[in-house]
Amino acid sequence: MSRHDEVAAGLASVRGRIEAACAAAGRDRDEVTLVVVTKYFPASDVRILADLGVTHVGENRHQEAAAKAEETADLPLVRHFIGGLQSNKAAAVASYSQVVESVDRPKLLGPLGTGAARAGRPLDVLLQVSLDPPDREGRAGADPADLPGLARSVEAAGGLRLRGLMAVAPLGEDPAAAFGRLAEVRRDLLDDHPSADWLSAGMSGDLEQAIQAGATHVRVGSAVLGSRPQVQ
Numbered sequence: 001m002s003r004h005d006e007v008a009a010g011l012a013s014v015r016g017r018i019e020a021a022c023a024a025a026g027r028d029r030d031e032v033t034l035v036v037v038t039k040y041f042p043a044s045d046v047r048i049l050a051d052l053g054v055t056h057v058g059e060n061r062h063q064e065a066a067a068k069a070e071e072t073a074d075l076p077l078v079r080h081f082i083g084g085l086q087s088n089k090a091a092a093v094a095s096y097s098q099v100v101e102s103v104d105r106p107k108l109l110g111p112l113g114t115g116a117a118r119a120g121r122p123l124d125v126l127l128q129v130s131l132d133p134p135d136r137e138g139r140a141g142a143d144p145a146d147l148p149g150l151a152r153s154v155e156a157a158g159g160l161r162l163r164g165l166m167a168v169a170p171l172g173e174d175p176a177a178a179f180g181r182l183a184e185v186r187r188d189l190l191d192d193h194p195s196a197d198w199l200s201a202g203m204s205g206d207l208e209q210a211i212q213a214g215a216t217h218v219r220v221g222s223a224v225l226g227s228r229p230q231v232q
C-alpha cells in the first residue's frame with residue numbers, strides 16, 4: 001500500500017468515527033473540526049493530508065512545527081500549536097500558527113501578541129485547562145480556578161482573540177468523566193465570554209467521549225497517520 005492510500009484509509013476511518021459520534025450525540029457533523037496532529041511525521045504527510053481535504057493540522061514542538069510550516073507554506077492550512085510553550089518561543093510560534101491552543105499563563109500573552117502583530121493578523125487563542133488533580137506531576141494547563149483571570153487578560157491583550165478551551169483527558173481516568181468536568185468549566189467560561197465557544201478535546205483514543213461532551217475540535221494523530229516513530 002502506498003503512503004497516500006495508508007493515510008487515506010486512516011482518515012476515512014477517523015472521519016467515520018466523528019460522523020458516528022456526532023450522530024450518537026445528536027449533533028450536526030459540521031460542528032466538529034478534525035485537527036490532524038502531524039508531530040513526528042514528515043512534511044510529505046502534511047502534503048498528502050491537504051490533498052485528501054484536511055484543512056487543520058496540529059504540532060506540539062516549536063522547531064519541528066516551524067520547519068514543517070515553512071516546507072508546506074504553499075498549502076492552505078490552518079495551523080494549530082498544541083504543545084507546551086516557552087515564553088521565549090511564543091512570538092515565533094504565533095508567527096506561523098493561526099491557533100495556539102496551549103495558553104496556560106499570562107506570561108505568554110505579550111509575546112504571542114507580538115508574534116501576531118508581526119504576522120499582521122489576530123491570533124486565535126484557546127486556554128489549556130488541566131483536568132488533573134492539583135498535585136499531579138507534569139500537570140499541563142491552567143487550574144480551572146485561574147481561568148477567569150487568564151481569560152480577561154487575553155481579552156485585554158492586543159492581537160489575541162479568545163476562542164475557548166483545550167484539554168487532555170488525564171491518564172488512568174475514564175475520559176467521559178474528565179470531559180464531563182471540562183463541560184462544566186466551559187459553561188462557566190461561556191457565561192462571561194459567550195463568543196469563546198470552541199472546545200478542543202478528544203484524541204485518537206477518546207474522540208467519541210469528547211464529542212459527546214461538546215467538543216468542537218478533535219486533535220487526532222495516530223488514528224490517522226499510524227504509530228509515531230519513537231526516536232527523532
Ligand SMILES: *Cc1c(COP(=O)(O)O)cnc(C)c1O
Pocket residue numbers: 037039060082083168202203204205219220221222223
Ligand atoms: C499528540 C497529541 C495529540 C494526538 O494524539 P493521538 O493519540 O496520536 O491522537 C492530541 N493532543 C495533544 C496535545 C497531543 O500532544
